[in-house]
Amino acid sequence: MKRLKLPVNIILGICIEVAYALAIILTAFLICLMFYFKR
Amino acid sequence: MILKPQLKDAKIIGYYLGKVILGLAFTMLLPALLAVAKAEIGPALDFFTSFEISLILGLLLTWACFVEVELNWMQGMIVVSLSWLVAMALGAIPLYLSGHWKSFLDACFDSMSGFATTGLTLAQDLDHLSFAHNLWRHLIMFIGGQGIVIIAISFFVKGFSGAFKMYVGEARDEKILPNVLQTSRFIWLVSITYLVLGTLALGAAGISGGMRPFNAFFHGACVFMAAFDTGGFAPQSQNILYYHSMIFEIITVAIMVLGAINFKLHYHIWMGNRKEIIRNIEMVTLFITIGATFLITAAGLAQANVYPGAVALFRKGFYQLISGHTGTGFQTIYAAQFNLEWSHLALTGVISAMALGGAVCSTTGAIKMLRVGIIFKALAEDIKRIILPEKAIVVQKFHHIKTMFLDDKQVRAALFITLAYIALYGLGTLVGVYYGYPFLNSLFESTSAAANVGLSCGITQAGMPAALKVTYIFQMWAGRLEFMSVFTLIGFFIAVVKGK
Numbered sequence: 001m002k003r004l005k006l007p008v009n010i011i012l013g014i015c016i017e018v019a020y021a022l023a024i025i026l027t028a029f030l031i032c033l034m035f036y037f038k039r
Numbered sequence: 040m041i042l043k044p045q046l047k048d049a050k051i052i053g054y055y056l057g058k059v060i061l062g063l064a065f066t067m068l069l070p071a072l073l074a075v076a077k078a079e080i081g082p083a084l085d086f087f088t089s090f091e092i093s094l095i096l097g098l099l100l101t102w103a104c105f106v107e108v109e110l111n112w113m114q115g116m117i118v119v120s121l122s123w124l125v126a127m128a129l130g131a132i133p134l135y136l137s138g139h140w141k142s143f144l145d146a147c148f149d150s151m152s153g154f155a156t157t158g159l160t161l162a163q164d165l166d167h168l169s170f171a172h173n174l175w176r177h178l179i180m181f182i183g184g185q186g187i188v189i190i191a192i193s194f195f196v197k198g199f200s201g202a203f204k205m206y207v208g209e210a211r212d213e214k215i216l217p218n219v220l221q222t223s224r225f226i227w228l229v230s231i232t233y234l235v236l237g238t239l240a241l242g243a244a245g246i247s248g249g250m251r252p253f254n255a256f257f258h259g260a261c262v263f264m265a266a267f268d269t270g271g272f273a274p275q276s277q278n279i280l281y282y283h284s285m286i287f288e289i290i291t292v293a294i295m296v297l298g299a300i301n302f303k304l305h306y307h308i309w310m311g312n313r314k315e316i317i318r319n320i321e322m323v324t325l326f327i328t329i330g331a332t333f334l335i336t337a338a339g340l341a342q343a344n345v346y347p348g349a350v351a352l353f354r355k356g357f358y359q360l361i362s363g364h365t366g367t368g369f370q371t372i373y374a375a376q377f378n379l380e381w382s383h384l385a386l387t388g389v390i391s392a393m394a395l396g397g398a399v400c401s402t403t404g405a406i407k408m409l410r411v412g413i414i415f416k417a418l419a420e421d422i423k424r425i426i427l428p429e430k431a432i433v434v435q436k437f438h439h440i441k442t443m444f445l446d447d448k449q450v451r452a453a454l455f456i457t458l459a460y461i462a463l464y465g466l467g468t469l470v471g472v473y474y475g476y477p478f479l480n481s482l483f484e485s486t487s488a489a490a491n492v493g494l495s496c497g498i499t500q501a502g503m504p505a506a507l508k509v510t511y512i513f514q515m516w517a518g519r520l521e522f523m524s525v526f527t528l529i530g531f532f533i534a535v536v537k538g539k
Contacts, residue, residue, distance in 0.1 A: 010232070013309035020316050021296035024326065025289060028333055028357040029349070035341045036349035 043538030044531060050104040051114050052121065057100025059122040059188055063129060064093035066182060067175075070133070074171035082171040085136040093129045116527035119188055123516055126187050127151040130179050137172050139163050141501045144508055149176070151512045154183035155519035156402055158271020158368030158493020159511065161501045165276040170257065173274045177261040181234075183519070184268025184298070184402035185226050229305045230267065237263035237294050244287045258282075266294035268402045271368025271493030278370045279358075288354060291369060292361055299325065299365040299397025301409075307440055320412040320437045321398040328411065329364055332392040336360050339385030356385070359494060364392035366403035368493020377496035383479060386496075390483055393492045394464060404491025404518050406460050410453035412437060417450040459522045463489040463514055470510045471498060489514035 071086035073079075110118065127150045135146035145161040152159045153176055162168065168176075238259040245255030258274050265272045275281040279291060304322070307315050316322055336356055346352040355372055362369045377386060396405025420435040427433060435445040467485025472478055476498055484498040488511040499511070517525045 009311045010309050012311075012313065013305070014232070014236070016308055016313045016316055017297055017300060017305070018293060020300075020322065021293040024296055024329055024361070025292055027326075027330060028361070029353050031330070031333055031337055032349040032352040032357065035337050035352060038341075 044534055047106075047108075048114060051106050051108055051110060052117050053100045053104030054106050055110060055114070055118045056121055056125065057097045057102075057104065059118065060093055060097035060100065060125060060129065063126055063182075063187065064090055064097055066178060067093060067133070069178060070171040070175040073174050074169065077170050079169045079171055082133075082137065082169040085133040086171060086175070088136065089129065089132040092132060096129070113527060113531065116524040117531050120516075120520060120524040120528040122187050123151075123154060123520065126154055126179075126183075127512070127516075130154060130175075133172065133175055134162075137168065139165070139168055139172070144505060145501055148508050148512055150179065151515050152493070153177075153179035153270065153272060154187065155491050155515040156180050156184045156268050156270040156366070156404070157488060157491045157515045157519075158265065159488060159495055159499045159515075160272065161499065161508075162276075163501065165274075168274075173261060174257075176272050177264040177270070177274075180268045180270030180272060181230070181264040184264075184270065185230055225306055226302050229302060229309075233267055233294070233297060234260070234263055237267060237290075240290050241287065244284060244290055245282070248282060248284045248287065262291060263294060266291045266367060266369065267298040269295060269298045269366040269368075269397065269404075269491070270402075271362070273369065277373075280371045280373075285350075285354060288358055288371060292358065295361060295365040295367045295369070298367070299401050299403050301398035301400045303400050303440060304398065315440065318438045320416075320439050321408040324408040324412040324415070325364075325397065328392070328395050328408070329361065332364060332388050332395070333357055333360050334388075335391065336385045336388030339382040339388055342384060343380070343382040345380050345382075345385075360389055360392055363389045363487075363492050363494050364395060365397050366393070366405055366490055366492050368487065368495075370494060374495045374497040377483070377494075378480065386479055386483060389494065390479075390486050393483075393486045393490045393494065394460070396490055404489075406457050406490075409439060410457055413445065413449055413453040414457065416445050417453075420445065456521060460489065460518070463517060467510055467514050470507055474504050474507055484511075485514065489518040491515060491518050 067086050067090040071083055071090060074083035074086060127147050130153065131140075131143060131146035131150035134140055134149055135143050139162050140146040140149065141161070141163060148159070148161050151157075158180075162176075238256060241259030241262055242252075242256035243259075245258055246252060248255075250258065261272075261274050262279070264270065271278075273279060273281070279288060282288075301319075301321055304315060304319055333356075336359075337352060340346055340352060340356045346355050358369070358371045361367075372380075394405055395411055396407045397403030399407045399409045416435050416437050420433055423433045423435075436442055437445060464482070464486045467488055468478070468482045471481025471485055476484075480496050480498055483494075483496045486492070487494050488499075498507075
């Protein structure tokens with residue numbers, strides 16, 4: 001728990017998790033574009 | 040031979056149940072205080088009345104059943120399963136007193152839906168519900184998402200051994216830190232950190248969309264609690280469609296995905312083990328299954344030509360899909376649109392996503408990614424055994440915090456829970472079909488209830504048969520607790536009747 005208190009690790013951890021969520025959003029948007037251009 | 044439970048068992052169960060009820064009682068003070076601050080007299084009385092009833096019941100149980108004995112496994116499981124039923128009944132009192140629910144059963148339905156982080160609702164005239172009641176609806180999602188007994192463990196339960204049995208009974212078989220008390224507190228640390236960040240982001244989005252600051256941050260906090268705990272309630276009857284904001288939708292998608300991540304994974308990433316996010320079997324499986332189920336949904340929507348533009352397909356098609364996959368249940372379309380506009384293929388994509396769910400030890404329901412990943416690994420191992428020469432030694436590994444060898448015990452456990460969920464999805468579907476609803480709609484609503492999602496294609500309304508309401512309540516309860524504590528409770532009652 002001691003290392004956890006380091007705010008840098010927490011902030012970077014949050015950034016990585018948000019980046020994962022954004023990667024899913026971006027992939028989904030690319031699938032949407034694929035269906036749009038296939039029409 | 041089944042042993043008949045003793046009076047001592049009932050006392051221990053009663054004592055710990057009393058502790059959980061006390062924890063729940065004190066959470067009712069939050070909406071009561073908001074009601075006082077906003078001069079909502081009626082709602083304040085509803086919450087003080089409910090607080091008093093819960094407090095008296097909790098004190099009575101802890102006084103009458105006072106013991107200084109730690110729980111055994113059976114007692115721990117029964118405390119958990121009973122806690123959720125008692126929480127449903129007590130949590131329904133302020134809802135019923137508000138007059139926005141037609142019957143106490145309807146209030147119980149919403150209460151269980153909230154605690155189990157489902158999001159199906161039978162509320163009437165939701166747009167005119169008080170601030171306090173709205174806060175309570177979202178707060179019970181926040182409490183239920185972390186786990187009702189987590190509150191009791193954090194503040195009221197002293198012994199670590201008994202606390203651990205209650206923790207496991209609440210479908211959290213993964214201990215994050217060696218001590219279960221530290222584990223509970225870490226779960227709260229993650230949730231509160233994201234609560235602050237998420238409320239600020241959603242509040243800012245609300246203000247930029249023209250909402251008044253208090254309303255924007257109140258809605259932000261409520262929507263955050265429902266999104267991170269993959270619940271699905273929203274302060275307005277139109278759900279997320281009310282905000283008409285793409286930024287709001289993208290923020291909620293990000294929060295839903297964060298809520299679907301394993302708390303143990305949060306811990307390791309926050310500890311600096313950041314590569315885990317691309318190596319972990321759950322995260323990889325989640326990415327693949329979201330992509331696969333969205334391809335099915337998008338193909339179905341494209342086939343029916345429902346949303347001609349890419350942005351519309353993203354905001355309507357993907358939003359319902361990710362909401363279903365993470366077990367949240369937020370909607371940016373009306374329930375009737377699922378029936379009137381969406382093709383059967385698109386609905387099948389969403390049903391598959393709902394049935395799969397998020398990560399274990401997260402706030403989501405359903406089969407969950409670790410089990411799906413393990414089953415696929417086992418399938419791959421069997422295929423390799425057939426393809427490779429007979430003498431070849433086939434070993435399958437997977438990475439979940441550490442690299443592990445796949446063994447039969449893990450595969451059996453994953454398959455058992457998966458089968459139990461499929462049976463639970465089937466139960467609600469059968470009852471729905473019995474009452475005359477179409478098969479696909481019944482399957483959709485049943486999966487939504489049992490997987491604790493909350494998307495609705497229109498079956499869930501105050502006018503539906505009472506037996507269907509009770510079935511959905513059972514599905515939400517059993518689905519949230521992942522069966523073991525429910526089976527233990529059933530076994531306990533059988534032992535009371537048939538035991539020697």
